[in-house]
Amino acid sequence: MQEIELLSPARNSEIGIAAIDCGADSVYIAAPKYGARAQAGNSFEDIARLCSYAHKFGAKVYLTLNTILYDSELEEAKDYLWEAYRNGIDAVIVQDFALLKMERPPIPLFASTQTDIRTPEKAALLEKLGFERLILARELSLKQIKEIRKATSAPLESFVHGALCVSYSGQCYLSRYMTGRSANRGECAQVCRSNYDLVDQDGNILAKDNPLLSLKDMNRSLRMEDLIDAGVTSFKIEGRLKNVSYVKNIVSLYDSVLQKIIAEKNKDGEKFRRSSLGRKRADFTPDAEKTFSRGYTDYFLDGKRGDWKSRDAAKGMGEFIGTVTSVKGGGQSMVRFTYDSNKPIHNSDGLCFASKGKVTAGYRANSCSGNTVEIFSKDAQIKKGDLIYRNLDSAFEKQLENTPPRMIDTTLDVFLSDGHIAISANIQDKSKTFVFFLRGDRAQNPETAKGLIRKQLGKTAKHFSFTVNSIDGDDIYFYKTSSLNGIRAELAESLEKYLEETRQRTKPHPVAEKKDFSPLKDLAKEAFKEGGSSYLRNSSNRLSKEVYTELGLSDIQPSYEQAPPKDAILMRCKYCIRYQLGMCKKESKDTRRLYLKNGNNTLALDFDCAKCEMLVTGSL
Secondary structure: OEEEEEEEEOOOHHHHHHHHHOOOOEEEEEOOOOOOOOOOOOOHHHHHHHHHHHHOOOOEEEEEEOOOOOHHHHHHHHHHHHHHHHOOOOEEEEOOHHHHHOOOOOOOEEEOHHHOOOOHHHHHHHHHHOOOEEEOOOOOOHHHHHHHHHHOOOOEEEEEEEOOOOOOOOOOOHHHHHHOOOHHHOOOOOHHHOOEEEEEOOOOEEEEEEOOOOEOEEEOOOOHHHHHHHOEEEEEEOOOOOOHHHHHHHHHHHHHHHHHHHHHHHHOOOOEEEOOOOEOOOOOOOOHHHOOOOOEEOOOOOOOOOOOEOOOOOOOOOEEEEEEEEEEEOOOOOEEEEEOOOOOOOOOOEEEEEEOOEEEEEEEOOEEEOOEEEEOOOOOOOOOOOEEEEEEOHHHHHHHHOOOOOEEEEEEEEEEEOOEEEEEEEEOOEEEEEEEEOOOEEOOOHHHHHHHHHHHHOOEEOOEEEEEEEEEEOOOEEOOHHHHHHHHHHHHHHHHHHHHHHOOOOOOOOOOOOOOOHHHHHHHHHHOOOOHHHHHOOOOOHHHHHHHHHOOOOOOOOOOOOOOOOOOEEEEEOOOHHHHOOOOOOOOOOOOOEEEEEOOEEEEEEEEOOOOEEEEEEOO
16 A cells, blocks of 8 residues: 655644644654754644644654754754754754764654755765665756655655745855855745846846746646656645645645545555545635735646746746726725726725736735725725736635644444443554443344434534444444433543554664765765765865765865855756747757846856756956
8 A cells, every 4th residue: 555645844743743633644844943944843743733733634844954064053953853853843854964973763764855955866875874764856847856766665755836046946046145144054045036137248138037947836736746756755835934824725635636646646556545544624715816925836747948038027826816807086085996907806905907927016905896996095006907917815814814623534333232341443554453341231122223323423523423333232222312412521531542553654664873875985975976065065064074074075165154155056946037038049049148136246147058957157
């Protein structure tokens, strides 16, 4: 039976619990520090609370400890590992190789996407080093994923939804270069979302005041079966800084998609199941268009380039509604407009207006009647012909507010005998019989007695939804309603304890502190041959340097954060501005040198056409 996992972000424990309720099989969350999102730290008390809730459903919680570490932080990072283990964390997502050398608890390490897994050789090396899951680079095609699957046996995790970094993860130093805030330290300033001018070597402006490095968001909800067939078993949603509405909506969307795929595959004789127990009970219809995005793309999945750049505004414009057909008012306290769409706008909806690809204004709808909307504003800049987008759907948000808790469907087979009632509880492939002592009288009307048993036991208790499948026995007994209610409560308590006792963490393969990695030298040479020493610039502490040295790698540099070299490649990208603007060197004779300008910053663009990559470097 192949287990499939839907992995959700959790900014905090409340959002993590909401993700579990909406169908996530696991969540990832940060500790107080070192989680690659400085604004998404959590106390271990909150993490313990999340673990306790998730484990009721066999769901898992992964700790993100995926920044690069300095020598002064190694001891605290090790303490975090142990504290996470004590509080129930199931695995740790890491970037820094220092953790391979630490005295750590028997807890699995997952290789973060920050480790830049793009080749079978790199994937194989990381597995040999002891990483028990490989989180793939977002830029991979299905063909490349299949090649990695053939070269490794570790589970593969792939991002399927959320914001896209323009640079290969772990290979971006642009934020550090321009602001002093390092993405590899969890402090990305998102300067890739800023506006730039594109100029050539002669100073000619080719594009002006445009977010030229800003990509659309990923949405692979229609490509999940392709990814499963390629060998991916964990599907990751990006967004540890996103709010609870985003998580509820997007998790519910992918949960529904996976359930349909698994049902169809199992009809054909394949054996798939979700990695956790239970089902969501949310009664809203998920819709990715109603959640923040910069437009959507499935990226390089088919091995072909496409229109990956976000709109001319790197903001979330939202769901397209229609076009403004008339405007009245303006310069007064209220503006009234009409629009040409059958999508209703509701009071308090957030609206975004755009003209020629650029956002011109944003307002709240104050009064709506049919296709007429009033906005209370003295200076509303709305014109006939403007495109209308909705970035806040107030009616949809209300549907998301009160999500029912998740439940575990449990069928019961009941056997009655004088003085006791034996109940076999069945959940997926798990079955456990519990015996309760309960006196009753032989039923004068067995069918009526069975009906009462079926009714009272076939209800909910704790997070279990019980359904009585069969009732049998030497004789049928009549029990009081209160007694059956008590048995149902006891059954839920006993079943919860049983599931906790049988819950198994991912089988650990701990790496001893003094493990020697030198036998992997040949594999390491192949894994790091592309890109040269730029792949090693996260050697920011003595333990990671020790790993690299044992792997026989030369030219080990301090991390960019510690000693920024003047000639460093700031970003290495699959995305290419030349291709986006129709200036690809393979298809045109345009060989001009290109630069990006933002205020006092000038960035030089180089193009490695053999690898179909764009390189961004600093330029004085």
